[in-house]
Amino acid sequence: MVAAGAPGQAREGRLAIIAGKGFLPVYLADAARGAGEDPFIIQLKDEADHRFDGFDHVSLGVGDLSGIEKSFRERSIRRVVMSGGVARRPEWRDIHPTFKTLIKLPSVVRTLLSAGDDAVLQMVIKLIEAMGCEVLGAHDIAPGLLAKVGPLGQVSPGGDDLRDIERGVEAANALGNLDIGQGAVSVGGRVVALEGVEGTDRMMQRVAELRAEGRISTRRKGVLVKLCKLHQDMRADLPTIGPSTVEHAVAAGLAGIAVEAGRALVLEEAKLIKAADAHGIFVCGIDQALPSRGL
């Protein structure tokens, strides 16, 4: 699991952070600076929703491979971290290929426009590697972000919750095997919602709505489970939770959140734990390899 470029290994060349939606890119930029790096930030247009004023940064479209390569070359970038969500796929007219990618453009475009998230990320990793860079995972820059086994806050899952975790794990694994999604919600032993393109937060809003309409029992709480996909590349798109995930779980009336220990990221952990404890919900890391899930 330790990628080249992990802490403790020699660093070669400057680090770039490709920043999509959410708080993770900001956290990584700060973590990298704290470790003595001078990270260069590529804010993805229409995706990145935080500012990087204190950092060397540019704003480029998701499909602007030519712009990305140019900015990397100018700054001697050798290591790259992709971070944050990318909700939109680029449109055909937004794709600016590099000379190297031009020759394989049809397959690049086909993948970008229509393949599953995993296939797209694998392609992007290969394109960046073709620019002479090494692609790292967020956990290589900030290993403390990885979820640990067991409850994070004061609340632990109870018997009904463990059953919901089991059912959610089954469902999330089935989705992950098909490269569809990472999340599922189980209430009272019954899987009620599955995550597609809409993402975790919107799935949770749906659960809140269905609950308000009486289509999900109000007597059973339920659990959100987020897992890695079976063949997940640790360098991209790890399941991520943060304080807003807790807020959505509370609004959906859930008892708690379970994520995959060692393969999911926990953002703003202190704030998240405070919110979870305040609302009396659990947040725990589970280990699929252990019979008890480590709980």
Place this chain on the structure above:
Amino acid sequence: MVAAGAPGQAREGRLAIIAGKGFLPVYLADAARGAGEDPFIIQLKDEADHRFDGFDHVSLGVGDLSGIEKSFRERSIRRVVMSGGVARRPEWRDIHPTFKTLIKLPSVVRTLLSAGDDAVLQMVIKLIEAMGCEVLGAHDIAPGLLAKVGPLGQVSPGGDDLRDIERGVEAANALGNLDIGQGAVSVGGRVVALEGVEGTDRMMQRVAELRAEGRISTRRKGVLVKLCKLHQDMRADLPTIGPSTVEHAVAAGLAGIAVEAGRALVLEEAKLIKAADAHGIFVCGIDQALPSRGL
């Protein structure tokens, strides 16, 4: 697949139709009357959304086992068809057990409140059988409702659509194996939405929204696939499509709809075909056992 009580076999005792949401119960009531039956209708409170004024009918809650048994006894009901959707699970206070069910009440209540749809339906079938009735499928009353293999209207799926059908079949089977849902939407070879408790129509609305937001390609159309669950009991909850499914598919920008031939119901077929042809979308029955799906 021919259940006892199928057309051509001797009919014993009067027929009751338990009517949930949608058009299917109305269709079945008319079909039964057309076949010389005098069907008794139980309109499920808060679920049935059509009137049965011309029929002997009562309105009862989903959990009112005692009321259902009494009405069956008074009318010498011996055959029962369950039809239409049941969106809400009964609350604890709405369950009125019969004497026979009282003894196994804890397990009945637990199943009603929290099990998957399949488990609930199996239990309801057993409860009705315990009242001395035989449970039939909608197709036993109206065999013409079952989807046939191949395109229903003038439009046939093209090459991209066949790929989306394959991906949708994979996803729907994965859901069905876990007793979660029956439907999935694949766009450009990528599964973008999976059906949970919200049902097919709301899943399609979600696809329309995600499309409008640019989170699903507007250049690829996509397909809705609805399949039976692996161990689906043909007597309950068969996947159903009707003219409104076509309307939702059009709003979601899909190229068409694929359902499982012989194990899905097509309501108001003439109206559905007219709508599909008018919008240039396909509706087809597929056979999972055939390499080409029968297309």
